[in-house]
Amino acid sequence: MPPALADLTASARVVALPMHTRFRGVDTREALLFEGPEGWAEFSPFVEYDDDEAATWLAAAIDFAWRPQPAPLRDRIPVNATIPAIDAARVPEVLERFAGCRTAKVKVAEPGRTLADDVARVRAVREAMGPEGRIRIDANGAWNVDEAEHAVHALAEFDLEYVEQPCATVAELAELRTRVKYMGIPVAADESVRKSSDPLAVARAKAADLLVIKAQPLGGITHALQIVTAAGLPVVVSSALDTAVGLSQGAALAAALPTLDHDCGLGTASLFVDDVADRRPVDGAIPAERVIPDPAALTRLAASAERREWWLDRLRRCHEVLDRRD
The missing domain is CATH 3.30.390.10 (Enolase-like, N-terminal domain)
Incomplete structure (x- = not known):
């Protein structure tokens, strides 16, 4: 109860x-x-x-x-920078807020923006991060399969780590994954896990190479870990634009994972002008410990x-x- x-x-x-x-x-x-x-x-x-x-x-x-909560297996969580759907010229300014991050997630397919805008934004991230930086893109399910395939081709030159939720449905993700598999660009599922009545459907359909999981939408850390175990796929722990308190829950989830092979989307405190505590990345990571808000x-x-x-x-x-x- x-x-x-x-x-x-x-x-x-x-x-x-x-x-x-x-x-x-x-x-x-x-x-x-x-x-x-x-x-x-x-x-x-x-x-x-x-x-x-x-x-x-x-x-x-x-x-x-x-x-x-489950016992932590690590005390620091490596995190990515998050680049909103901004003009390419603003990319260096935003990246500066993510101290030491070696990975950037770039929002694409935003209403009112074009694929050319997305290409320019991703290019600016690659130029700023250099060849060793990792770049992942997130479309939040905005493309149909043909649009997604076209966009992946247009962005492939920037050496994408993966493309997150390019299409809305599990069936579309599965089809796109088949179409772009030869390019070696993995497909990640986010909304198809956290907004689904069956979060394992995407894994059963072989519609994604990895899952993006979030503690709040999945009902907490224990339930999220159960989904990870049942899915049997690599995962990235991300935030839902949380305050520092919510980020500490995400960090606790990431700390409890048996393996953590990807930088997590838990650096989003740098998107805020102010917060209830400081959870901005330092040296590309955040601590796994709980946050106590500043009165x-x-x-x-x-x-x-x-x-x-x-x-x-x-x-x-x-x-x-x-x-x-x-």
């Missing part, structure tokens, strides 16, 4: 974090934080998600705050009274969903 709603609201703080650059339509990232017996946790499903989907994020937060930052970044009430009402509704599930 989840803890009582009063146990969650007693310490609840709603924060609004300003971003350096608009990212996937977000200028300010809102989150609800609360403290349990094990420490602080984050509840931050995107505002457009319905209560049923958002309740899984709440289950993850409760798990992190109320239950002991002054919680006050400084507090959301408006109206937004606080919106989040508390959402918390109440999602808590009811979890009660019904149990």
